[in-house]
Amino acid sequence: MLNMQDVERDIDNLHRVQMELQKIVSEAGALGAFLVDENGFLIAEEGGIEIDRVALSALVAASFGATAEIARLLGEADFTRMTHQGSTRNLFIGKAGSRHILIVTFGRETNLGLVKLYAEKASELIGFILDSDSVAEEPPSDKPPESKPGDLESGSLPSWMND
Amino acid sequence: MVVNFARREIMCKIVYYGPGLCGKTTNLQAIHLKVPENMRGNLTSVATKQDRTLFFDLLPLDIGKIKDFAVRLQLYTVPGQVYYNASRKIVLKGVDGVVFVADSQQGKMDENVESFKNLRENLRENGADPATIPLVLQYNKRDLAPVYEIEELNRGLNPHLNISYFESIANTGQGVFNTLKKITQMVVDDIKIKLEAADRAPAAKPVAAPTPAPAPVKPVAEPVAVAETPQPATVKTAAAEEPVTQEPEQATVRKGFWSRIAGWFKRTGK
Numbered sequence: 001m002l003n004m005q006d007v008e009r010d011i012d013n014l015h016r017v018q019m020e021l022q023k024i025v026s027e028a029g030a031l032g033a034f035l036v037d038e039n040g041f042l043i044a045e046e047g048g049i050e051i052d053r054v055a056l057s058a059l060v061a062a063s064f065g066a067t068a069e070i071a072r073l074l075g076e077a078d079f080t081r082m083t084h085q086g087s088t089r090n091l092f093i094g095k096a097g098s099r100h101i102l103i104v105t106f107g108r109e110t111n112l113g114l115v116k117l118y119a120e121k122a123s124e125l126i127g128f129i130l131d132s133d134s135v136a137e138e139p140p141s142d143k144p145p146e147s148k149p150g151d152l153e154s155g156s157l158p159s160w161m162n163d
Numbered sequence: 164m165v166v167n168f169a170r171r172e173i174m175c176k177i178v179y180y181g182p183g184l185c186g187k188t189t190n191l192q193a194i195h196l197k198v199p200e201n202m203r204g205n206l207t208s209v210a211t212k213q214d215r216t217l218f219f220d221l222l223p224l225d226i227g228k229i230k231d232f233a234v235r236l237q238l239y240t241v242p243g244q245v246y247y248n249a250s251r252k253i254v255l256k257g258v259d260g261v262v263f264v265a266d267s268q269q270g271k272m273d274e275n276v277e278s279f280k281n282l283r284e285n286l287r288e289n290g291a292d293p294a295t296i297p298l299v300l301q302y303n304k305r306d307l308a309p310v311y312e313i314e315e316l317n318r319g320l321n322p323h324l325n326i327s328y329f330e331s332i333a334n335t336g337q338g339v340f341n342t343l344k345k346i347t348q349m350v351v352d353d354i355k356i357k358l359e360a361a362d363r364a365p366a367a368k369p370v371a372a373p374t375p376a377p378a379p380v381k382p383v384a385e386p387v388a389v390a391e392t393p394q395p396a397t398v399k400t401a402a403a404e405e406p407v408t409q410e411p412e413q414a415t416v417r418k419g420f421w422s423r424i425a426g427w428f429k430r431t432g433k
Contacts, residue, residue: 011169039257040237041165041174054223055207058237062209062218065253152227152234152351160198161226161344163337 013129014044020122021046028118029110031089034103035096035126036061049105060093060103081120083112092119097127164259164354171232175350176239176257180282181264182274183215183243186303189333190264191222191238194343197336198224216242219254226347229355236347243278252285260297260350261286262342264333265320267302267310272319279320297349300328301342306335 021033025047032047040061042053064082071079084091092104092115104119106112165174179187188208195206204223211217220240227234241251263282265275283293302316313330321328327345331338 007168014169037165037257039165039176041176041257043165043167052205052207054204054237055221058207058219058221058239059209062250062253065256066218066250069249069253152229153355155348156227157344157347157351158202158226160202161340161347163340 016129017044017126018046020125024104024115024118024122028104028106028115030104030106030115030118032103032105033119033122036101036103038065038099038101043100047105051105056103060101064093064095064101081116083116090115092116094119094123095127096123097129097131100126100130102126164257164357166232166358172235173229173232173354174235174237175259175354176237177260177262177346177350178255178258179238179240179262179264180251180255180278181243181303182266182271182278183245185243185264185266185271185275185278186331186333187240187243187264188216188220190262190301190303190331190339190342191220191240193333193336193339194224194238195222197340202226215244216240217247218242218250226351229351229358234351234354236350238343245277248281248285251281252289255282255285255289255291258286258289258291258296259353260299260346262299262301262346263320264301264303265316267304267316267330268307269309269311272311272315275316276319297346297353298326299342299346299349300326301331301333301338302328303331303333303338305330305338306332 017035021035021044024030024033030047032045032049032051034042034046034053034056035044036042036057038061040058042057045053067079067082071077078095080095082091082093084093088107090106090112092102092106092112094102094104096102102119102123104115106115164176166172167174179190181187188210191206195203202225207221208216209218209220219242220238222238224236224238225233226236239254241247241254261282263279265271265279286293286296300321302313304310313328317324317328320326327349329338329342329345331342333339
């Protein structure tokens with residue numbers, strides 16, 4: 001049964017994940033580190049990079065899903081790591097456990113080898129933390145939501161949904 | 164669905180499905196145009212140079228709260244063309260609700276039926292149950308001629324009239340929000356029931372999505388600007404062949420979970 005201990009453990013797990021992301025940013029010199037689930041939902045993030053996080057999560061999850069299909073066509077069980085090199089910004093994408101994907105963005109101030117070192121270690125730990133638990137959440141964000149939501153509990157949907 | 168206890172967020176995925184050129188992307192564009200900026204994110208499209216959807220379109224929306232949890236929807240489209248099935252299957256992963264957009268134009272029935280069949284196959288292959296997932300039909304392009312009568316479309320896609328259906332002209336926005344409103348209500352009801360079920364079911368977790376109880380049906384109450392097809396009494400099933408009888412709303416739900424969660428957050432300051 002879901003109880004307060006479950007909630008507390010889940011939040012603590014996500015704080016541990018957050019610490020791993022922090023390490024990637026601070027010690028590998030990455031611009032940002034994100035954890036998304038296989039369905040494209042953002043779970044946790046670290047770093048100050050300006051980017052559309054929702055779109056990034058969805059695109060990477062879809063791309064990773066497509067890559068998994070390519071692996072299957074080639075007779076591989078999976079491709080667990082991907083890197084994309086740009087002129088100023090680069091991307092490392094890796095599997096973190098069975099249901100999550102780690103995304104690291106980095107620039108010229110660091111190098112792929114260092115990012116891979118920290119990211120792979122973090123992937124392993126994050127996979128261990130989250131695979132032992134079936135609940136996935138996101139740690140607290142400093143950004144307050146801009147919306148002024150209504151109360152769905154009372155059955156009232158936003159007025160802009162009216163034709 | 165993902166529940167973020169720490170951030171008090173519930174994230175859900177709604178997918179617009181249907182044959183090529185039926186108007187899925189146009190639906191998202193119409194929604195993007197009308198929704199206030201602080202309630203939506205950017206419309207992201209992975210499209211070909213000819214503006215045909217290659218992988219998906221994505222539009223994030225903030226729609227309100229269940230108790231203290233902000234509910235965030237992610238609206239996706241899939242590429243409609245037959246040979247993009249692998250992409251459709253990827254986009255369908257983890258889906259919480261589906262809008263099936265059918266092309267009303269005469270001559271398109273086979274494509275509609277084939278796509279609807281493909282939807283059910285892909286849901287099954289992804290481990291989802293087409294008979295219980297929230298689903299709404301949208302009969303689009305009603306302004307074109309010649310089009311099928313609504314009865315003909317229902318005969319092909321909704322023979323038992325057990326799925327909610329709406330007429331639309333997506334490129335003018337007509338019917339788009341009635342459809343969105345209905346699927347949102349169904350998904351929200353489904354979430355509430357899943358979470359309450361998780362609370363009372365032994366060893367269940369909110370994200371693990373335990374076997375859902377039938378979702379309550381709440382007809383859209385507000386008056387609408389376009390002609391809307393009257394809704395049948397039973398609407399919550401994707402299986403056109405098998406009508407599902409609704410159970411009384413939350414008849415077996417144990418109360419108190421959300422107040423206990425809220426109390427815990429208050430006490431711990433998390």
